[in-house]
Amino acid sequence: MHESAIKELLYKIADDQLILGHRNSEWTGLGPLLEEDIAFSSMAQDKIGQSNALYSILEQLGEPAPDAVAFMRSASRFHNCIFVELPNGEYDFSLIRHFLYDTAIAIRFEMLTSSSFQKIAELSAKIRGELKYHTLHANTWIRQLGSATPESVRRLQTSLDYALPYALGMFEPSPFEAELIEKGLFAGETALQRQWQKKVEDVLSQTQLVLPDWTEVQPVTGGRYGKHSEHLQALLDEMSEVFRIDPSAEW
Amino acid sequence: MSEITADMIREWLKEVKDPEIPVLSLIDLGVIRDIALEGGEVTIEMTPTFVGCPALETMKEEIHKTLREKGLEKIHIDVNFRKPWTSDLISDSGRRALKSFGLAPPPPNHLFMDLDVLEYAVCPRCGNTNTELRNTFGPTLCRSIHYCNDCKEAFEQFKPL
Numbered sequence: 417m418h419e420s421a422i423k424e425l426l427y428k429i430a431d432d433q434l435i436l437g438h439r440n441s442e443w444t445g446l447g448p449l450l451e452e453d454i455a456f457s458s459m460a461q462d463k464i465g466q467s468n469a470l471y472s473i474l475e476q477l478g479e480p481a482p483d484a485v486a487f488m489r490s491a492s493r494f495h496n497c498i499f500v501e502l503p504n505g506e507y508d509f510s511l512i513r514h515f516l517y518d519t520a521i522a523i524r525f526e527m528l529t530s531s532s533f534q535k536i537a538e539l540s541a542k543i544r545g546e547l548k549y550h551t552l553h554a555n556t557w558i559r560q561l562g563s564a565t566p567e568s569v570r571r572l573q574t575s576l577d578y579a580l581p582y583a584l585g586m587f588e589p590s591p592f593e594a595e596l597i598e599k600g601l602f603a604g605e606t607a608l609q610r611q612w613q614k615k616v617e618d619v620l621s622q623t624q625l626v627l628p629d630w631t632e633v634q635p636v637t638g639g640r641y642g643k644h645s646e647h648l649q650a651l652l653d654e655m656s657e658v659f660r661i662d663p664s665a666e667w
Numbered sequence: 668m669s670e671i672t673a674d675m676i677r678e679w680l681k682e683v684k685d686p687e688i689p690v691l692s693l694i695d696l697g698v699i700r701d702i703a704l705e706g707g708e709v710t711i712e713m714t715p716t717f718v719g720c721p722a723l724e725t726m727k728e729e730i731h732k733t734l735r736e737k738g739l740e741k742i743h744i745d746v747n748f749r750k751p752w753t754s755d756l757i758s759d760s761g762r763r764a765l766k767s768f769g770l771a772p773p774p775p776n777h778l779f780m781d782l783d784v785l786e787y788a789v790c791p792r793c794g795n796t797n798t799e800l801r802n803t804f805g806p807t808l809c810r811s812i813h814y815c816n817d818c819k820e821a822f823e824q825f826k827p828l
Contacts (some may be wrong), residue, residue, distance in 0.1 A: 429808060451801065451802040451804075454802060454804050454805070454806075455802060455804040455825070457804075458804035458805075458808060461719045461721070461808060462717065462718070462719045462808060464720075465717065465718045465719015465720070465721075466718045467789075468718075468719070469718050501818045521727070538747070538748040538749055538751070539718070539748050541748070541751055542714075542718060542751040542752075545719055545751075545753070545828045546717055546718060546828065547805070549803050549826070552803060553803055553804070589691060618712075
């Protein structure tokens, strides 16, 4: 059992899902269309539910209960990438992030269906099917707005250029990278990034959006090691506000 | 009292409905994956439709309540993903119940490779496919929203998964 490596892997995925799930939920009631309001709210529910399932596996490995893990940690103990904690901004940025992130997480869970850690392999097979709806949603809107009007193309392009360095931070290597790969737990961030780039290129080639040379994009890293932007603590303070009034309350 | 069997429990669980779709029993929904009896203790293996399904806790409480009323005391519910749920597990009677409830039953899961299968859902009112997909996300995680061009009305479909 390679417990430290497994825990680190589970924490970073669960934290990504929880934090972006919370960001998605901030669109509830504010979406530019009722349909988008519902879509981002539903994806929030999926992501937070999936993070809960991952935290439950961590609990079985001796970590605190999911609620405590989600609501009681300070920012420096979160392993999410900085990308997911950035504020929603305008809809164009939220959509670009949704596309870049969900393309990656869908591939990540696909890869994890063959993990040697059986619990995560089983859960990933389940989550893989659910995420199909997320990538479908993202791809549909990117294809439409990525070649709709000069304004939609310009706004998405600006958001894409801004998002890419953060997006590459999703693939910041784990301290246990070699162990994870060698033991068949996870095929690794490099393999994931390679598949992700291919998929992103494929979808964007059907639009007027332009990707830069990948080698010229400087990844914004640190999140996997607890080094976050100022936005994470603010998000956590808001997310845990009610829970912290009385952590022992039964809901 | 005669010996309680797994078949009897399965029959009793037909009384427990999905709180989000109250015409569908947990048996017809396909979320009960196994029922095992040992020395008066029953273990029910259950798996959620969606990982983030908020109805799961209510379903568990209802199972406990129903089986206690039948005289069972030791009830364990094991929620896991060993045999994950897919929409193909909804029984034929469940599909009929969905349709009469006004919800289009899900198309076979293997057809769901891209948007096309969602695009032309069968309208549960008129049975035609002159329909449009309005949103892959609906009022609950398991439903999408469609519009029938013949009936000129919106309807929901249970999503293939």
